Amino acid sequence: MPLVDIRNVSKSYGSARVLDGVSLEVNEGEIVTIIGKSGSGKSTLLRCINALERIDGGEILVEGRSVRTDMPKLREFRQRVGIVFQAFNLFPHLTVERNITLAPVLNKRITRGQGRALALDVLERVGLADKIDAYPAQLSGGQQQRVAIARCLAMGPHLMLFDEVTSALDPELVGEVLKVMEDMARQGMTMVLVTHEMGFARTVASKIVFMHRGRVREEGPPAELFANPRTPELRSFIASVR
């Protein structure tokens, strides 16, 4: 059974059809990268997986359970599916430690002491243990994004979603974030990401999905897809990002 099973999903904003019968499977341990022009529906699809957006038709199954914005146990579901955003979305008034431990302390009933140990553990995985007492405004963009990843990891997710997480970063800060994601990939985390980092997509992804106008136009292993694009849309897309 695939970890994520997207079946013929459609969604419209008014008369604009942003998802038009999308089907996609993500197996456990896979790194699936969604590429495509802006407006192709890739971020919307990602947000649907986490029930941040309602779908109009079709079905999304995660771990065998149907995902809906009004599904029972939505909050427990979201704890298992981490999402990292383009704009980091750290809480500016909380230290790095409290950003990470806010949800576990409130909802998993761990003590402050256990929280600090948990924060240190996940911060070590993103290489920022020394920033545990800093506030977000005192960190660079790359560091903030790594904290955002650590905050997700602290929830013990079964699946991680990345929505253009390096797009808001200065070029010299992109590498440190991608490295953290590569480490997670190596450790077997299932990941779905929307990205413009073709180098990363090429080397780390187990599957590339090319979206165009709300549809999946091509999918396959990166080497194959980049070497032999079958559709003219993918061919022109590859040419434009190179």
Added chain:
Amino acid sequence: MQSLNFQQIWRYQDHLIDGTLHTLLLTLAAALIGTAIGLAGAAAVRSGPRPVRWTIRGYIELIRNTPSLIQLFIVFFVLPNFGLRLNSFEAAAIALGLYFGAYSIEIIRAGLDSIPGSQMEAGQCLGLTRWQVFRHVVLPPALRNVYPAFTGQFVLLLLGTSLASQISAEELFHAGGFIESRTYRSFEVYAVICGIYFALVMAFKLLFAAVGRLAFRWPVGR
């Protein structure tokens, strides 16, 4: 022209102290009522059902567009006809609390609106409840953003408590009127009263600055 004579005033220092304490008490009581109304009202105006939102909007418009003095009279003179008997201090605390509440709702709502939706989304994605997102994610930075406006409104409330003298609540301005009627030293009395109001406001401004530094310690983003 008479020469200035503050000595006579000083003999009524007990009245001045008592009046000052009542002004403080009245301000704090109204601020407490008004802040509670402000927090609940601002949350409801943003996400409550439509009839609740309309009711709150009506309340805000009514309070902000009518004289506070008349509101005070209505609470003190009219509500007893409906069986709600209040002494002048209670009536003043309620009327001024309602007045402060209307402004607080607007101020706090502006603060809540200043927090981008992406912050709420991030909270939801961590599995927080709506209440937890409001309390832990949205409220602290929202309050920081409107803290100067809120404390400014508090100062207006403090000064506005002088209205309560009109229903014989024994606050500072009322004490001034009493002393004047005994001494006929209008200028000296109101100079002293004015000085006390000024000192109170300055003291609160210092207090608010200190509280602000303690409560909002995080550096602001770039």
